[in-house]
Amino acid sequence: QVQLVESGGGLVQAGGSLRLSCAVSGGTFSNYAMGWFRQAPGNQREFVATISRSAAVTYYADVVKGRFTISRDNAKNTVYLQMNSLKPEDTAVYYCAADQDRVARTMRNIPGLNYWGQGTQVTVSS
Numbered sequence: 001q002v003q004l005v006e007s008g009g010g011l012v013q014a015g016g017s018l019r020l021s022c023a024v025s026g027g028t029f030s031n032y033a034m035g036w037f038r039q040a041p042g043n044q045r046e047f048v049a050t051i052s053r054s055a056a057v058t059y060y061a062d063v064v065k066g067r068f069t070i071s072r073d074n075a076k077n078t079v080y081l082q083m084n085s086l087k088p089e090d091t092a093v094y095y096c097a098a099d100q101d102r103v104a105r106t107m108r109n110i111p112g113l114n115y116w117g118q119g120t121q122v123t124v125s126s
Contacts, residue, residue: 009120022096038092
């Protein structure tokens with residue numbers, strides 16, 4: 001059974017930084033394209049960033065481009081999301097996801113992704 005466990009969320013002031021981690025177990029990490037998504041209260045879950053199996057290709061939502069960086073360490077079975085210059089509108093529950101069939105580009109479409117973590121809360125105060 002594949003399990004994804006996010007960590008690193010918390011409360012931060014606007015302009016601050018956080019680094020989220022997502023540890024994957026129960027499968028072959030290097031076989032999965034990985035992604036980060038978020039859901040704010042009252043909103044649908046939305047794409048934040050995705051990364052290819054080799055880490056050579058990444059995609060970002062326009063609203064986070066230049067502020068967030070997705071990376072992965074295949075030796076540690078972990079994907080990261082470095083978030084800088086945080087804004088109050090970044091407040092949400094952040095989820096990581098893994099997919100063994102899609103590539104980073106097509107992981108931007110949320111429905112049907114293989115595996116999800118439980119989420120970690122990020123709150124940015126103004």
